Amino acid sequence: MENKQSSSPASFVDSTVVPGDVVLDLSSMTSQTIKLGGGLRQDCDAISAMKAGTLRFSKPNKYWIESSQKRYVPCVEDTILGIVVDSKADNFLIDIKGPAMGFLPVLAFEGGTRRNIPKFEVGTLLYLRVVKANSGMNPELSCTDASGKAAEFGPLKDGYMFETSTGLSRKLLSSPTCPVLEALGKKLSFEIAVGLNGRVWVNAASPDTIVVVANAIMNSESLSGAQQIIMVDHLLKNIQ
Amino acid sequence: MDARLANTWRLTLNEKNFIKTALLSEIRIDGRKPFEFRNISINFGREDGSAEVQLGQTRVMGIVTAKFVQPYRDRPNEGTLTIYPEFSPMADPSFEAGRSGESAVELGRIIDRGLRESRAVDTESLCIVAGKLVWAIRIDILILDNGGDLVDAANIAALAALMTFRTPECSLGGEDGQEVIIHPPEMRDPLPLILHHLPIAITFGFFIDENVVVIDPIHNEEAVMAGRMIATVNANGDICAIQKAGEGVSQRVIMQCLQLAITKAADITKQIKAAVEAYNSERALQKIKRETTCVGNSVKGDQNQTLDNKGISELVGKYMERLKLISVESYASQNINAEEIKSLRRGTDSNCIKFNSTPLSWDPYSKGVDLECLKASVASQGLSTASEEKEASGQEKGSEAESACPYEDVNSKWSAVDASTTEMHVIGPKTLKDAVKPKNKRKKKVSSMI
Numbered sequence: 001m002e003n004k005q006s007s008s009p010a011s012f013v014d015s016t017v018v019p020g021d022v023v024l025d026l027s028s029m030t031s032q033t034i035k036l037g038g039g040l041r042q043d044c045d046a047i048s049a050m051k052a053g054t055l056r057f058s059k060p061n062k063y064w065i066e067s068s069q070k071r072y073v074p075c076v077e078d079t080i081l082g083i084v085v086d087s088k089a090d091n092f093l094i095d096i097k098g099p100a101m102g103f104l105p106v107l108a109f110e111g112g113t114r115r116n117i118p119k120f121e122v123g124t125l126l127y128l129r130v131v132k133a134n135s136g137m138n139p140e141l142s143c144t145d146a147s148g149k150a151a152e153f154g155p156l157k158d159g160y161m162f163e164t165s166t167g168l169s170r171k172l173l174s175s176p177t178c179p180v181l182e183a184l185g186k187k188l189s190f191e192i193a194v195g196l197n198g199r200v201w202v203n204a205a206s207p208d209t210i211v212v213v214a215n216a217i218m219n220s221e222s223l224s225g226a227q228q229i230i231m232v233d234h235l236l237k238n239i240q
Numbered sequence: 241m242d243a244r245l246a247n248t249w250r251l252t253l254n255e256k257n258f259i260k261t262a263l264l265s266e267i268r269i270d271g272r273k274p275f276e277f278r279n280i281s282i283n284f285g286r287e288d289g290s291a292e293v294q295l296g297q298t299r300v301m302g303i304v305t306a307k308f309v310q311p312y313r314d315r316p317n318e319g320t321l322t323i324y325p326e327f328s329p330m331a332d333p334s335f336e337a338g339r340s341g342e343s344a345v346e347l348g349r350i351i352d353r354g355l356r357e358s359r360a361v362d363t364e365s366l367c368i369v370a371g372k373l374v375w376a377i378r379i380d381i382l383i384l385d386n387g388g389d390l391v392d393a394a395n396i397a398a399l400a401a402l403m404t405f406r407t408p409e410c411s412l413g414g415e416d417g418q419e420v421i422i423h424p425p426e427m428r429d430p431l432p433l434i435l436h437h438l439p440i441a442i443t444f445g446f447f448i449d450e451n452v453v454v455i456d457p458i459h460n461e462e463a464v465m466a467g468r469m470i471a472t473v474n475a476n477g478d479i480c481a482i483q484k485a486g487e488g489v490s491q492r493v494i495m496q497c498l499q500l501a502i503t504k505a506a507d508i509t510k511q512i513k514a515a516v517e518a519y520n521s522e523r524a525l526q527k528i529k530r531e532t533t534c535v536g537n538s539v540k541g542d543q544n545q546t547l548d549n550k551g552i553s554e555l556v557g558k559y560m561e562r563l564k565l566i567s568v569e570s571y572a573s574q575n576i577n578a579e580e581i582k583s584l585r586r587g588t589d590s591n592c593i594k595f596n597s598t599p600l601s602w603d604p605y606s607k608g609v610d611l612e613c614l615k616a617s618v619a620s621q622g623l624s625t626a627s628e629e630k631e632a633s634g635q636e637k638g639s640e641a642e643s644a645c646p647y648e649d650v651n652s653k654w655s656a657v658d659a660s661t662t663e664m665h666v667i668g669p670k671t672l673k674d675a676v677k678p679k680n681k682r683k684k685k686v687s688s689m690i
Contacts, residue, residue, distance in 0.1 A: 022492065045310035085251055087243070093252055095246065095248075099243065099246060100242060100243070100246050101242060101245060101246050109278055121253060123250065123251065123252050123253040123256070123271050124252070124253060125252045125253070125254050138242075150590070156254065157254075158254060158257070158258070158419075159258065160254060160255060160258040160269065161252050162255055162257055162269075201254070205262060206257070207265055208262075208265070208267050209269050210258070210262075211262065211267055211268075211269055211270075211271055214269065215270065215271055
């Protein structure tokens with residue numbers, strides 16, 4: 001399964017690493033192509049960690065480091081939730097919980113032309129996709145998918161938005177479905193949009209459903225799968 | 241500039257609308273009812289007068305310190321009380337380091353009004369020399385995390401810190417009676433501040449619809465609410481201060497809120513008092529342990545050659561010396577502090593229990609006591625380890641001859657004792673014996689039980 005390192009007795013996969021740890025020794029692996037994801041760096045034959053987090057591996061050859069923060073570092077092709085802060089001639093300025101504001105071009109909508117530029121009030125919540133994310137530059141966003149269709153991107157109406165850590169939003173989007181969402185979905189009906197930048201939007205018919213869902217998700221941050229199910233049962237019992 | 245713009249916390253329209261619509265059905269976004277307070281937890285620091293309060297996600301720390309100042313001219317026999325709020329930038333992205341904005345000033349002012357104008361803190365007891373020297377109490381309030389409702393949390397922190405703060409005891413003395421002597425905490429227990437009552441601040445949030453009122457708003461609700469009222473009340477039903485901002489509210493609603501505030505204040509007062517009680521009893525226990533160990537350290541410093549047994553008996557001897565000194569002083573100066581005696585007695589009990597394995601060769605009149613007396617005292621206590629005793633006391637006597645000031649100081653104060661120390665042990669002047677006797681009896685009881 002995993003390639004055993006000759007230098008270290010145990011593999012680092014799925015264990016916590018800190019910056020500076022050498023997690024892979026390439027001299028033991030010859031004629032293989034390895035794909036390195038976020039948080040890893042190559043120094044000749046050694047792959048070392050740059051972020052603190054858990055080292056993950058996915059077959060056949062992908063390695064990356066997963067960590068959870070409160071702030072977001074923009075990555076291309078991430079789907080995020082942004083808040084409109086200002087509108088300029090060419091772009092909307094969007095707050096994405098990152099180091100810099102995101103730019104949403106006014107034409108980046110399905111069938112967008114100079115004549116039908118949408119008007120967004122300050123404080124509108126949008127579901128967006130990151131198109132360009134270079135460090136030092138403001139990231140560029142879009143309300144269409146790669147082929148130009150709307151595909152559910154755009155403003156979100158009603159509902160309630162709350163903030164989480166980036167790790168929790170990744171868990172919520174993972175497949176198979178996160179236990180907390182499954183347990184909630186069995187009893188309640190609601191609509192949910194998860195942004196990888198640590199924002200979650202929930203909508204349902206009645207306010208108390210929304211409140212229960214929001215609080216259940218916020219509480220599930222540090223719980224394991226089984227604990228999440230127990231917590232959700234507990235919350236739902238108190239409501240009904 | 242761009243970074244600050246990117247880091248500001250923003251409220252979406254969705255949140256605003258949702259908070260308002262949910263409140264119409266009496267639902268709050270954290271699941272509380274409109275008139276429910278969040279959980280309060282109060283923790284104390286190592287020093288007297290420091291408290292940290294957590295109200296849900298809000299965290300505030302209150303620290304009380306005191307120093308000597310000259311009083312104001314128009315109030316020559318009152319101490320002063322000042323509040324310094326500090327909004328740390330780690331609490332909220334909108335707080336800036338250094339001089340913080342009007343909300344900090346407002347918070348300080350509300351707490352100040354609650355404490356000063358309701359005369360909660362007795363400032364006249366802070367006077368040492370009228371017109372010249374008074375205590376100036378300084379309360380520092382540090383906001384560590386802003387989860388909404390800072391004023392309430394800061395007020396509780398200030399009260400908890402004031403209740404656990406102790407000033408060292410001062411007395412006038414010296415040649416002309418004008419010198420102020422500050423007694424260190426080891427000699428005299430520091431004094432607590434006198435608080436007549438506890439003014440508790442309760443914050444109410446008003447929204448556009450008049451019937452919607454919430455208590456203890458979290459910071460999302462604070463951003464959405466239209467008006468706010470902070471009522472400082474105490475458990476007796478007195479209204480100490482009111483601060484109102486924002487939208488107008490009818491009189492009926494205000495009266496309802498004040499009634500509610502009084503009931504909530506009673507709850508919170510109970511919680512604060514319970515936390516302070518628990519802290520005080522823990523401190524009292526620690527103080528006894530501290531007294532015994534600190535004496536042990538000084539003894540070991542003096543004599544390096546002592547064996548364990550001897551060391552411990554020395555320790556006991558020295559401890560009893562100190563106890564005698566304190567008890568003599570307290571009797572002499574007619575300043576009997578019942579608490580103190582109790583703590584000393586408790587100390588002796590624990591002391592006895594600690595050292596029950598060694599012969600109790602303690603001897604209050606150590607210098608110049610001969611072996612016979614010692615043997616007599618030991619025999620009278622009913623211990624059968626006389627021979628060990630002899631050896632131990634012999635060496636003890638020898639090394640004690642070398643020992644420095646403490647013994648001499650102790651003995652010099654007892655002018656009556658110098659005459660005949662040996663006789664003292666048997667007969668002795670009444671004052672000292674009376675002081676000693678209760679402890680003797682107690683020790684005998686315990687030793688016989690062993």
